[in-house]
Amino acid sequence: MPSIPLHPRSQAAPPSTTNPLPQLLHTPTGLALLEIQGTIHFPIPPDPSSSSTLVGTLAFPLYNPALHGETDTKWMKRAHFYVGESQRMTGEVKKLGKPFAVIARKGARGDGEEDVRMGGGEGAEELEIVEIVRFKVVFSHRPEPVGGGEDGEGV
Amino acid sequence: MxxxxxxxxxxxxxxxxxxxxxxxxxxxxxxxxxxxxxxxxxxxxxxxxxxxxxxxxxxxxxxxxxxxxxxxxxxxxxxxxxxxxxxxxxxxxxxxxxxxxxxxxxxxxxxxxxQTEDAAIHMNRLVPTYDIVDGDVDTRENHISKARLFADIPLSDGQCEEAWGALAAFELSGSSYQPTANTLTQVWKAINSAAVAEGIKIDASFLTNDLASLVAEEGHPAPLAAALIRHLSTAGSDSEWSSLDRDKVLSFVATKLLEAKKDGSDYLTADFLDAWKDNLPELWRKDAELNAIQGKYELPSSKTIRAKSNTGAVTSAQPDPAKGSASRKWHEKFAKTRKK
Incomplete structure (x- = not known):
């Protein structure tokens, strides 16, 4: 069938995991968007049991709700992404003019097996809107060296 | 740093x-x-x-x-x-x-x-015409139900439904069809005479399927009759009950008569007006005047009438060269004055 249902976001319970990002970037499912100019390369992990590799640290130096209150938005102008040992990117938090719907195959979350086909797919494929994201953290500049050294993982 | x-x-x-x-x-x-x-x-x-x-x-x-x-x-x-x-x-x-x-x-x-294109563009490609020639049906089965047709058109169901209604398209035995102007004129005659015979007041509320099944006795598919009744109904009509809209019927009968005259022969305006009146229910007969179908017809001569072409490309072959020659004359005039 060339008509594929796109299910609205289900009102699922929020995840129990603590979200380390500022409150403004929180969504019901915890999904957020991170945009980087370029690609992050990292070495193949020696430990086959690990499912991810730490690549850096995201910091919002002006974010201080205790001092400026939750409604303060000036902190959005500055974000740092420390990558590897010695590189830093400067960016900002942007409110999206048009929010993004994050779409996945219905019931496919977690297996990561198949791509999302927008139409033209075969079988009784169904899609769902997993989340609507209104902000993104953008790093649109080249990384700059920090702390002197220039070795470590490149960006 | x-x-x-x-x-x-x-x-x-x-x-x-x-x-x-x-x-x-x-x-x-x-x-x-x-x-x-x-x-x-x-x-x-x-x-x-x-x-x-x-x-x-x-x-x-x-x-x-x-x-x-x-x-x-x-x-x-x-x-x-x-x-x-x-x-x-x-x-x-x-x-x-x-x-x-x-x-x-x-x-x-x-x-x-x-995406605001007309769903009729897709329907014209996917849905065959349903014509009646000398009492015989001329069509082919496409084996595409209405539901499948809508699923195959990359437009909303609302947009599809609108085009479906505008074409008076109908579904019969798992296939979809769009009636020709000629077919619609014949089915309309059957609807009109069945309503008269049974004393159904068409401008008041009546059961769509009751009238459609009367028309079916004349040999037309009931879904086609029902589609046409809905096509001509007032905006508030639901699927079960209908009441016909005077302006829609007036315009429909006139334009289908003109469109059905495909052979290119002259349609005398007087003949057309007679046919139009004869095809209208008695209570609207007096309303058959040309200003009721403003913009839908053109008069190629003082005595003949034809349907106004929507596209301007299909049947307007005649007026275009005329315009062309007129403009050419303008250029000639300019050229002459320049030479002098």
Whole structure:
């Protein structure tokens, strides 16, 4: 069938995991968007049991709700992404003019097996809107060296 | 140069070794509300794969459809890496921490653009005409039900329904058909005479299927009669009850008479007006005057009439050269004055 249902976001319970990002970037499912100019390369992990590799640290130096209150938005102008040992990117938090719907195959979350086909797919494929994201953290500049050294993982 | 102290205030970022697959769909304001708050079903429709072959194929595309609107999906390449992240509790180097974990990467995003084309364009391609020639039906079965037809058209169901109604299209034994002007004129005559015979007041509420089954006794498919009744009904009519709209009937009878006159022969205006009146219910007979169909006809001579062509390309072969020659004369006049 060339008509594929796109299910609205289900009102699922929020995840129990603590979200380390500022409150403004929180969504019901915890999904957020991170945009980087370029690609992050990292070495193949020696430990086959690990499912991810730490690549850096995201910091919002002006974010201080205790001092400026939750409604303060000036902190959005500055974000740092420390990558590897010695590189830093400067960016900002942007409110999206048009929010993004994050779409996945219905019931496919977690297996990561198949791509999302927008139409033209075969079988009784169904899609769902997993989340609507209104902000993104953008790093649109080249990384700059920090702390002197220039070795470590490149960006 | 920045110091390393800030490093420790931040949230660690990790990248998953196995990415999940997501698509990012940019939502225009009119969609955001719909997606967030309503339970109205959304679907993504595309042209069936087979239609991408052949010389008259349309460019393949998919559209996001709400019940009444359609938005064409366009894929846009992103020059940057766009990661979808989610908080996770991870253990690295024997220390547990809440991280921001990138678990999907999107190289393209999807934009939505309102799609307002007429669904009739697709229906004309997919739905065969249903003609009646000398009492015999001339058509072919397409084996496409109304539901499948709508699913095959990358427009909203509301847009499809509108075009379906405008064509007075109908479904019969799993196939869909669109009646010709000639067929519609004949079925209309059957509806009109059945209503008169049974004393059904067509401008008051009547049961659509009762009248349609009377017309079926004349040999026309009941779904066709019902489609035409709905086509001519007042805006408030539901599917079960109908009441015919005077202006719709007046205009319908006139334009179908003109359109059915395809052979190109002259249609005397006086003959047309007589036929128009004869085909109207008695109570609207007096309303058959040319100003009721303003803009739908043209008078090629003082005594003849024909349907006004919508496109200007099909039947307007005659007036165009006339205009052309007129403009040419203008150029000649200018040329003459210049030479002097």
């Amino acid at each position: 920045a110091t390393r102290q800030q490093h420790h205030n931040g949230a660690p970022v990790s990248i998953a070794h196995q990415f999940q697959h997501f698509r990012l769909l940019e939502l225009p304001p009119e969609i955001v509300d719909l997606v967030e708050n309503s339970k109205s079903p959304l679907s993504i429709k595309s042209l069936p794969p087979s239609s991408s072959d052949g010389p008259n194929s349309q460019p393949a595309y998919a559209a996001l459809c709400t019940p009444t609107k359609a938005f064409q999906l366009r894929q846009v390449q992103t020059s940057n890496s766009l990661y979808v992240t989610q908080p996770a509790l991870e253990t690295h180097n024997d220390a547990s921490a809440f991280t921001t974990r990138a678990f999907a990467s999107c190289t393209t995003t999807l934009e939505l653009h309102p």
